[in-house]
Amino acid sequence: MTIEAHNLVWGVGRKTIVRDVSVSVQKGETLGLIGPNGSGKSSLLRLLAGLRQPRSGDVRINGQDVARVSRRALARQVAFVQQNAATDTNVSVHDVVKLGRTPHRSALAGWSAADEAAVSNALAQVDMQSRSGQAWQTLSGGERQRVHIARALAQSPIVMFLDEPTNHLDIHHQIEILRMVRDLPLTSIVALHDLNLAAMFCDRIVVMQDGALVACGSPGDVLTEALLHSVFRVAASVSAADASERPHIRFRSE
Numbered sequence: 001m002t003i004e005a006h007n008l009v010w011g012v013g014r015k016t017i018v019r020d021v022s023v024s025v026q027k028g029e030t031l032g033l034i035g036p037n038g039s040g041k042s043s044l045l046r047l048l049a050g051l052r053q054p055r056s057g058d059v060r061i062n063g064q065d066v067a068r069v070s071r072r073a074l075a076r077q078v079a080f081v082q083q084n085a086a087t088d089t090n091v092s093v094h095d096v097v098k099l100g101r102t103p104h105r106s107a108l109a110g111w112s113a114a115d116e117a118a119v120s121n122a123l124a125q126v127d128m129q130s131r132s133g134q135a136w137q138t139l140s141g142g143e144r145q146r147v148h149i150a151r152a153l154a155q156s157p158i159v160m161f162l163d164e165p166t167n168h169l170d171i172h173h174q175i176e177i178l179r180m181v182r183d184l185p186l187t188s189i190v191a192l193h194d195l196n197l198a199a200m201f202c203d204r205i206v207v208m209q210d211g212a213l214v215a216c217g218s219p220g221d222v223l224t225e226a227l228l229h230s231v232f233r234v235a236a237s238v239s240a241a242d243a244s245e246r247p248h249i250r251f252r253s254e
């Protein structure tokens, strides 16, 4: 499923937060969104997912303008994993993931075997199957994050938006979650702070700065020492990357 965004502008009051961003994502692609704090990554993700209306510009998912698709129809196609999402506290892990099935169920239909299979597959994909009955409020931060990802997977989306999905995760689960996202047969757009993880797992990377898209391309094309200095204000060495190798960044402390 392709995503095409043209000239997106969004802001609050007099403040412009997303400045004239155009981007296209191919079917099955994993696109990374990087940029300093406050550069507009979450705002852009929300616009692309149809959760916010742009002031101008439009977003088309498989040719359909997201502003004209009903919320329910959109939820059958698009899942969004928020940063630090909250959940009602008095529920089990299974109940949280079950919510992902809501867009696929009619008011009259009961809970089906297919719904149950989607929930248990999603829990297995994030390594949380054994915690199905555990109370949500007793989970650690990283476990909660994995359960929110499972809820998105249970939605059986065609496009998945993830806002810093590796927050709170240990290094094993950071790598496992991003590997899973990359390997899923979905189009994914992932906001990430860890530039080496972005280099490892993204097909292409978009760089945001002050609400504008300042670079877009393969990890090797985008993650240059000059860009790391000008956008992220860090001194770093990037290992020589050829077409077959992904860049690796070593930050310098001086």
Ligand SMILES: Nc1ncnc2c1ncn2[C@@H]1O[C@H](COP(=O)(O)OP(=O)(O)OP(=O)(O)O)[C@@H](O)[C@H]1O
Residues within 6 Å of the ligand: 012, 017, 035, 036, 037, 038, 039, 040, 041, 042, 043, 044
């Ligand atoms: N509803 C809002 N009202 C006012 N300002 C907002 C609103 N939403 C976002 N902003 C501002 O817009 C800018 C971009 O925010 P956004 O959350 O998109 O950045 P980000 O790149 O995701 O940041 P981070 O890496 O810190 O998560 C920030 O300066 C933020 O304070």
